[in-house]
Amino acid sequence: MAKPFSFEVLAIDGKARRGVIDMPRGEIRTPAFMPVGTGGTVKTMYMDQVRGVGADIILGNTYHLMLRPGAERVARLGGLHEFARWPHPILTDSGGFQVMSLSKLRKLTEKGVTFRSHIDGAPYEMSPERSIEIQGLLDSDIQMQLDECTALPAELKEIERAMELSLRWAERCKTAFGDQPGKAMFGIVQGGDNAALRVRSAQALSEMGLKGYAVGGLAVGEPQAVMLEMLDITCPELPADKPRYLMGVGTPDDILKSVARGIDMFDCVMPTRAGRHGLAYTRRGKVNLRNARHADDPRPLDEESDCPAARDYSRAYLHHLVRSQEALAAMLLTWNNLSYYQKLMQDIRAAIETQTFEARGAEITEGWARGDI
Ligand code: GUN
Numbered sequence: 001m002a003k004p005f006s007f008e009v010l011a012i013d014g015k016a017r018r019g020v021i022d023m024p025r026g027e028i029r030t031p032a033f034m035p036v037g038t039g040g041t042v043k044t045m046y047m048d049q050v051r052g053v054g055a056d057i058i059l060g061n062t063y064h065l066m067l068r069p070g071a072e073r074v075a076r077l078g079g080l081h082e083f084a085r086w087p088h089p090i091l092t093d094s095g096g097f098q099v100m101s102l103s104k105l106r107k108l109t110e111k112g113v114t115f116r117s118h119i120d121g122a123p124y125e126m127s128p129e130r131s132i133e134i135q136g137l138l139d140s141d142i143q144m145q146l147d148e149c150t151a152l153p154a155e156l157k158e159i160e161r162a163m164e165l166s167l168r169w170a171e172r173c174k175t176a177f178g179d180q181p182g183k184a185m186f187g188i189v190q191g192g193d194n195a196a197l198r199v200r201s202a203q204a205l206s207e208m209g210l211k212g213y214a215v216g217g218l219a220v221g222e223p224q225a226v227m228l229e230m231l232d233i234t235c236p237e238l239p240a241d242k243p244r245y246l247m248g249v250g251t252p253d254d255i256l257k258s259v260a261r262g263i264d265m266f267d268c269v270m271p272t273r274a275g276r277h278g279l280a281y282t283r284r285g286k287v288n289l290r291n292a293r294h295a296d297d298p299r300p301l302d303e304e305s306d307c308p309a310a311r312d313y314s315r316a317y318l319h320h321l322v323r324s325q326e327a328l329a330a331m332l333l334t335w336n337n338l339s340y341y342q343k344l345m346q347d348i349r350a351a352i353e354t355q356t357f358e359a360r361g362a363e364i365t366e367g368w369a370r371g372d373i
Contacts, residue, residue: 004181005211007243011353015235015262018352021243024182025081025141026088028056030243030264031352033255033345034091035338036272039064040074040084043272044331045338047086053307053335054342057089057142059267062134063098066124067117071137079139091267092140093247094131094173094188096147097216108148110165128172132185140183144214145173147188152221159192166190166216167204174208184211186245192217193226195233202237213238214245215263219254228257235262252281252344252368256361259348271341275334278322282310282340285368289333294319307339 002024011018021028035042035050037058042050050058060080065071077083080090096113099106103115103124112127126134128146135143147166150159170187177185187205191197205213215234218227231246238244245265246258255266271281278290280301287294287301297315305311309332321329344364351360 002182005184007212007241009241011355013352013355013357014260016259016348016352016357017262017264018349019243019264021089023089023141023184025090026056028089028265029345029349031255031259031345031348032056032265033341034059034265034267035341036267036269037084037086037090039068040080042334042338043276044327044334045272047084049335050086050338051088053339054346055088055338057091058086060090060092060138060140061098062092062095062131062138063102065092065138066095066126066134067119067122071134075137075139079137081139089141090138091142091245092135092138092144094135094144094146095126096131097149097247099126100149100151110168112146128169129176132173132176142212143173143177143183143185145170145185145187147190147216149188149190149217149220150192152193152217152226154192156192156194156197159190159194160197163190163192163197163201167201170205170208170210174210186210186212186214186243188214188216188247189234189238190217191230191234193222193230195230198230198234199237202234206237206239210242212243212245214247216247218246219249224254224257227254228261231258231261231263252341253365255344256348256364259352260357260361271337272334275337276330278329278333279337280310280318280333280340281337282372283364283367284370284372287315287372289315289318289322289329291319301336305336305339305343307336309333309335310339 005023007021009017009019019030038061102118106115114125131146146169148162150162187210189201191201243264246263280287294315302310351357
């Protein structure tokens with residue numbers, strides 16, 4: 001029998017954890033950053049490059065893949081790993097969050113959500129059971145419960161209703177997922193910016209005995225301080241021996257501060273999206289390559305990086321590519337950005353192992369503050 005899904009905490013420094021998730025398709029070193037591969041591609045990147053920068057796992061989206069090319073089609077073609085040529089672990093989001101932000105004419109009931117595709121207006125239904133079925137057809141390794149995420153600011157009653165609904169949907173997803181030793185289904189803590197609701201959600205999910213827990217409903221319009229306060233409240237309520245995943249976060253600074261509060265996994269479109277908009281993440285902060293000051297600059301983004309995109313191309317050339325709207329601009333900058341994010345996670349993991357996380361975090365932050373070279 002294939003080895004079961006497992007999580008081990010290897011080192012602790014303050015509240016920060018260095019761990020490893022082990023599953024049949026491979027190991028995930030935590031804290032981990034998952035590049036976003038919404039529709040079966042990490043935009044502009046070959047999968048070999050995604051692996052090459054150090055990613056152990058990528059994220060896919062139920063919502064996008066069910067609309068196009070369709071989950072049943074992906075299943076017929078051998079599942080998402082084979083289809084996209086990524087043999088390592090894949091986590092899929094459940095669809096609830098994307099339905100709410102992208103689809104048209106959506107209607108949410110106890111049963112689930114009905115909506116129209118943002119691509120062609122075709123009608124769809126998604127229940128907790130159908131979301132898990134789709135994630136199974138994709139052959140996703142880590143599946144997420146269907147939830148309802150409330151945009152902030154919101155009325156307390158509204159946050160509470162969505163949180164309680166998400167708890168009931170977590171139970172239904174757990175039943176639909178059943179017993180699959182090599183895979184995992186994670187619950188999602190909701191509760192907006194309300195401490196009591198967050199505690200209620202985290203405790204009720206913990207009692208379900210799931211293999212991992214996500215914190216959702218954050219980075220949805222609230223200040224960073226509110227997000228961090230919610231993590232301070234939520235993390236201690238989650239089982240210490242299970243991975244914790246902060247959904248849709250964030251900036252390098254968000255990641256450092258969330259690891260410090262006990263988060264193990266992250267995903268965010270930031271490095272990939274920024275790369276398609278001419279922005280580079282570096283040790284010295286963000287660099288906007290569209291800016292005219294780079295037009296004659298022969299220096300690379302970072303001569304010390306082992307990523308060719310950061311090390312081997314001049315800022316002048318990158319500026320030229322961005323201004324000319326060349327496909328290579330997005331390709332090189334996305335490569336640089338994902339490399340930067342993975343290097344950050346590697347740094348974080350090494351610092352936790354040597355009990356130097358706080359000092360290393362301060363050094364990294366100081367590098368950004370010094371500004372571009
Ligand atoms: N991505 C970012 N935030 C969320 C959330 O609250 N729920 C889900 N399902 N996905 C997310």
